Amino acid sequence: MNLSEHFTLEELCFSDTAVRNGIDNIAPVHLHGNLSRLCVLLEQVRKIIGKPIRITSGYRSPNLNTLVRGQTSSQHLVGCAADIQISGMTPDEVCRAIIASDIQFDQLIREFDSWTHISVPNQEGSTPRGQSLIIDKTGTRPFA
Numbered sequence: 001m002n003l004s005e006h007f008t009l010e011e012l013c014f015s016d017t018a019v020r021n022g023i024d025n026i027a028p029v030h031l032h033g034n035l036s037r038l039c040v041l042l043e044q045v046r047k048i049i050g051k052p053i054r055i056t057s058g059y060r061s062p063n064l065n066t067l068v069r070g071q072t073s074s075q076h077l078v079g080c081a082a083d084i085q086i087s088g089m090t091p092d093e094v095c096r097a098i099i100a101s102d103i104q105f106d107q108l109i110r111e112f113d114s115w116t117h118i119s120v121p122n123q124e125g126s127t128p129r130g131q132s133l134i135i136d137k138t139g140t141r142p143f144a
Contacts, residue, residue, distance in 0.1 A: 003032075004039035006046060012038070012058030012082065017068060027059040027079055034079035035059060037120045041105060042082060045118065048101045049086055049094070056115055057083040075107070081119035083111065091116045095132065095143055104128045110143060111135045 001009040009027065012035050018025035027035060035058070046053050060068070060076040075081035086094050091110045098108055098118070106128045109117035113136060121128055132143035 003036050004043050006052070007039040007042055007055070009035065011055055012079070014055075015057065015060070015064055018061070018064045021064075021067060023061060023063050023067065025059065025061045025064050031059065031079035033124065034120070034122075037124060038080055038082060041103065041118065041120050042084070044101075044103045045084070045094075045098060048103065049089070049097055051086050051088070054085045054087070055082050056085055075119045075122060078122055080106070080122050081117060083115045083117050085115050099132055099143070105130065107131045107133065108143070109133045109135055112137070 003009055003012065009032070013025050013027050015025050038058070042053055057076060059079045060070060060074065062077065065074055065077055070076060084094070091113055094116045095108055095110050098105065106119040106121045107117065108131070111117050134141050134143050
């Protein structure tokens with residue numbers, strides 16, 4: 001099911017880890033609105049970058065989130081976050097391009113110099129925080 005021009009519900013719910021561990025990672029219908037809002041944000045990112053986006057983690061069921069040791073407050077649990085990679089770009093380059101644009105995001109996190117986490121607010125109509133961070137083995141700090 002298409003949620004936007006370039007993103008599907010299936011790709012936002014797909015997880016190799018879930019498949020390998022027999023976990024049902026289908027987003028409940030009541031979260032489809034959040035996933036659609038997330039896709040609007042992802043389409044904006046795709047437009048400013050000019051390249052396809054690979055989603056490495058979108059929606060996470062509670063069981064999957066526990067297995068991957070995600071935070072209990074993770075926006076992935078409510079369909080408001082995606083971890084992405086863009087071919088030919090480092091996570092730093094992706095973050096800098098998004099920050100330099102006028103895209104309104106809730107959180108933008110360079111995680112372990114391997115992927116970029118991006119999210120919309122958990123509640124529709126809420127003002128995005130515009131929080132930019134780095135998370136790695138040394139901890140969490142502002143993206144600079």
